[in-house]
Amino acid sequence: MSSDAHSGGELFVIAGPSGSGKTSLIAALLERHSGLALSVSDTTRPPRAGEIDGEHYHFISEDEFRAGVAEGVYLEHASVFGRFYGTRRDRVEAMWKTGRDVLLEIDVQGAEQVRRAHRQTCAIFILPPSLEELEKRLRGRGSDSDDVITRRLGEARREIAVGRRFDWLVPNDRFDDALADLLAVVRAWPRRNSAGQPLIEELLDARGNNSTMKD
Ligand code: 5GP
Numbered sequence: 195m196s197s198d199a200h201s202g203g204e205l206f207v208i209a210g211p212s213g214s215g216k217t218s219l220i221a222a223l224l225e226r227h228s229g230l231a232l233s234v235s236d237t238t239r240p241p242r243a244g245e246i247d248g249e250h251y252h253f254i255s256e257d258e259f260r261a262g263v264a265e266g267v268y269l270e271h272a273s274v275f276g277r278f279y280g281t282r283r284d285r286v287e288a289m290w291k292t293g294r295d296v297l298l299e300i301d302v303q304g305a306e307q308v309r310r311a312h313r314q315t316c317a318i319f320i321l322p323p324s325l326e327e328l329e330k331r332l333r334g335r336g337s338d339s340d341d342v343i344t345r346r347l348g349e350a351r352r353e354i355a356v357g358r359r360f361d362w363l364v365p366n367d368r369f370d371d372a373l374a375d376l377l378a379v380v381r382a383w384p385r386r387n388s389a390g391q392p393l394i395e396e397l398l399d400a401r402g403n404n405s406t407m408k409d
Contacts (some may be wrong), residue, residue: 210320211350239277270307
């Protein structure tokens with residue numbers, strides 16, 4: 195199988211720094227676009243309050259994760275804030291087989307790996323309105339210490355710089371506008387010419403077959 199061959203569906207990657215609002219945007223996008231399915235990642239971090247195994251993540255041990263990496267089960271994997279995260283290839287393929295397009299919510303390291311493996315990936319980066327606003331949002335969560343917030347802000351700057359290489363940049367100043375942008379991208383992406391659409395050939399063939407006129 196060539197690196198770009200797969201069972202048909204599209205692959206969307208959405209990344210953005212912690213505090214960019216990407217998780218809420220993705221939840222709203224999935225509600226409005228039924229052809230899209232979110233891949234549930236493996237992680238070695240412990241579940242947070244309210245997180246359900248198999249729904250938010252598959253929570254696995256480091257040994258299990260390392261074994262998976264050795265067996266090549268991951269389409270991409272990365273270490274984020276000292277924990278491992280990975281997207282299993284078989285889960286993505288299973289969703290493609292049911293006719294759905296697949297969405298990955300992953301970090302920038304993972305996004306780069308996916309883009310290298312599947313050149314037809316649509317990579318979308320969610321931008322915060324400003325770094326000041328990002329800091330405000332992170333502090334507003336009230337869940338992290340000053341140290342952690344400083345670390346996350348430094349990480350955010352590095353991630354935003356990688357965003358330069360993404361296909362689409364979606365600023366999340368106003369939630370509804372950002373969601374409208376995301377919907378537009380997800381709807382338009384399968385219509386790109388490089389997807390090898392048969393539309394033009396179908397149209398021309400139909401005319402050739404049905405018409406008695408000689409052009
Ligand atoms: P959290 O632990 O807060 O849920 O996620 C931390 C970061 O890991 C987020 O940027 C999230 O997008 C990223 N992440 C979640 N799952 C994956 C994955 O499967 N692969 C990669 N590379 N990053 C992931």
